[in-house]
Amino acid sequence: MTQDDLALLRLLAAGGASAPRRRLLERYGSPARAIEAGIAAWRDAGLDAAQVRALEAARPSPHARDWLAVPGQRLLGWHDPDYPALLRRMPAPPLGLFVAGDAGLLWHPCVAVVGTRAPTAGGRDHARGFATALARAGLGVCSGLAAGIDTVAHGAALEAGGATIAVLGSGLDRPYPRANAGLLREVAARGVAVSEHPPGTGARREHFPARNRIIAGLSLGTLVVEAAHRSGALITARLAADAGREVFAIPGSIRNPMARGCHRLLRDGAVLVEEPAEVVAALGPVAQALADALRTRLQAPINAAGHACEAVSNASPRPDPDYQRLWSALGHDPSPMDQLLERTGLTAAQASSMLLLMELDGRVVQAHGRYARKS
Structure with missing residues (x-):
């Protein structure tokens, strides 16, 4: 240590x-x-x-010190160049993350797959099918290790040989539910598990909305499989939308109470999806931007006192007309995503990928879903 x-x-x-x-x-x-x-x-x-x-x-605490002494377990701080770039863009990002497993996967393009703790059989099938297809397409699957949809999504990604990220609302030595202790060990061995809470912290009701912001922040987009009208998955979706990330929802029967949350999201502007390929196609440009940023990051020297965006601060200029149009649309006063789309005629996926690179280049700042030129 x-x-x-x-x-x-x-x-x-x-x-x-x-x-x-x-x-x-x-x-x-x-x-x-x-x-x-x-x-x-x-x-x-x-x-x-x-x-x-x-x-x-x-x-x-001695407990935290003992936990960090175990190989494969570390504490990733805000100052660290390995701190995930996408999470930096969220409002109130965690000061530090306790990490078990492959911390490099926190830079891997992924999709949050979330939903109810009490899914229907159809909901389980959807979660398994989408998570499997996303993993096979090269996207990671991020979720909260909760019962129900989360458990199915993590398991399907592992079975497909893909990357999965589990975000806990407790210490990484106190999984909730306890029945998922074995799944947590498997995720840590083959993927990565993270928490902003130190080891020894039990699950508390107030931790889970904060946990959801990390799930949304690590992900290019959020897919809600099944959710009741009042559901933690809807919090994740709202946080993702507020940060300018794409939100997808699978429709269901009007007689299924676990579909009402998805229908509410669709009324509010979420993207209706019926096939995993629709999610992959929508997130492709943003995933490519993150992959380009990661390649630059890995080619840069690691400096413990560095900052993630410093790794790409010397990136070559981008004379592409779309970049120039987006740059011209940005002012020194923060602008919401919908306003930038109206000014430029770009799609949300195109603008998001460009803004990510501009932010990593140190040219743009983002707060509460609004973007401005960096002074």
């Missing part, structure tokens, strides 16, 4: 608003230097009095 790991554990334990702690990491480049900067620097970064007191007193 490194000094940065210990320092990041202290920053996580301080709690409170995450934005000031992210600011502290950005200013000092590493958790250890952020801690060494001292109280005045903490306050200047925006930490409130309670956070300062907590940071002074915080000490890494």
Whole structure:
């Protein structure tokens, strides 16, 4: 375990608003230097009095230290160049992620496959069929390791030999439900499991909406298979839409209560899909953009004090007319995606892929689903 790991554990334990702690990491480049900067620097970064007191007193728990000592388990911080690029674009991204398995898969183009914990037989079939096809098409399957649709989606991706990402609302040593402990071990061995909660943290009701933002943030798009009118899957879909990601929904019978959430999403503008190929085709341009960014990232030197976007900050200029049109449509005041589409005539998939590259190049900033030129 490194000094940065210990320092990041202290920053996580301080709690409170995450934005000031992210600011502290950005200013000092590493958790250890952020801690060494001292109280005045903490306050200047925006930490409130309670956070300062907590940071002074915080000490890494022996449980977390023991967990991080196991091979294949690590703590990935905001300062780390391996922090997933797509997740950086979400509102309130986690300060750190506990990771079990292949952290490189967090950069793999993936689709969130989510839905009810009590699916119908047809819903299970849909989840299995879509997850299998997406995995075979080279897309990862991201979900929350919950009972029902999540469990089916992870299992199908593994059976197809594809990549899968499990995002937990508890510590990675406390899977919920407990019946999925074996599935969690298999995901960690053949894919990757992540949580923003330190080991030893049990599942709590309030953790799951926050967990859903990570699922949406890691994914190019979100597919809702079955969901009741009030469902956590709808939270994931809303967060994805707010971040400018594509949302897909599978329609069902009007007599199926587990289809009502999907029908609600369709009324609100989600894309109706009947075949996995429709999801693959819609996300192809964005997946290619992420793949290009990853290739650039892997060719760049790894610097522990670096930032993910620095790896592509020297990318070659893009004279393509579509890029120029999108760049001209961007101003210094944040613009929502629908406004950019109206100004440029581009599709959502085209604009999303271009904005991703511009953001990774350091030319564009995104907040709450709105985009602006970086000052």
